[in-house]
Amino acid sequence: MNTPSHAIVNLALFSQFSLPQANLAIAVGAILPDFPIFLFYGWAKFIRKLPERQIWSESYWQPGLQNWVALFHSIPVAILVAIWADYCGWETGKWLFMSMVFHSLGDLPVHHDDAHRHFFPFSDYRLISPISYWDPQHYGRIVAGVEVLAVWVATAVSFPGVASSIGKGLMVTIAGLSAIAYVYIYARPLVQDYKKG
Template sequence: MNTPAHLLLGAAAFGRPDRRGTFSAALLGAFAPDISLYLMVAVSIWGMGIPAETVFRELYYSDAWQAVFAVDNSFILWGLALGFSIWRRSAVFTAFCGAAMLHLALDFPLHTHDARQHFWPLTNWVFESPFSYWDNAAYASVVSPIALSMSAGALVIIWSRTKALWLRGVSLVLFLMELMSSGVWRFIF
């Protein structure tokens, strides 16, 4: 899924306006599995001047990049962190880790050749799904509207839970970003 969809779904599932800090924690947790990608892409393209085509066709698939993705996309590591947060009864840390786990659970069935090592460090195995959120050759024309619908549902949930303008504003901006990005990926790929 696109990152804005992950943020909306994580916030809807784990953000509780009545539990201080959980909405922000859920947003950050939903973003956490993608942060290394954003940082490495930004440094490569804007810091090092590497063409985007090289970044996404070569560096993304390199052993070095995949090793980083294995860590921040590990069901094992995030599961341990979530278990610890529940044991400690930390609403904020549970929202953070729960949103990250939801991110992984939604990514797992929607990545084809670009899949990650979700069970690292136990194994380097990669599940290459027949479905993709971005690749039309792998049913993105079906998956993407479903993801967009889920994002709209998450927006409704967030708005129904809070009257806080900043929460509503952030969630609306995320939905608009998802609306734009889901259409962009289908057009590009």
């Protein structure tokens, strides 16, 4: 799933169990697993000025970076820290790390050749799913459409529980941009191909 989608879907999933005060921790926890990837991309693109192809086909797969990505996507590590936070009475930490768990659970079924090691450091296993959230060769067009629909439903579900007008504005913006991106990336080329044919 795309990173912003995780935040909205997680807010909807947890809204039945958490207080509104937990919303920020849930949103941060939902995007935190991808943080090392964003840092790496910023460094590779804007400091090293590497071409996109080299960034994603070579540099991204370096063992050091992959270990950080695996750690931030580790389901067992996030569960253990969430249990520890709950034991210590740290509510914010509990929701943050549980949201990280749900980010990774959302990623498991929609990553093909870019699958993460979700059981690191206990295992280097990668679940190679037959579907991808982005790759058209692995049903990416369909999965991306389902993701946009999920974001819109999750926005409707969690919107009433978000007290902040900034938070509500961000949710609506993300939902709108997800639909625009889907049309631009997947639907527009189909229309152009139809016109050519």
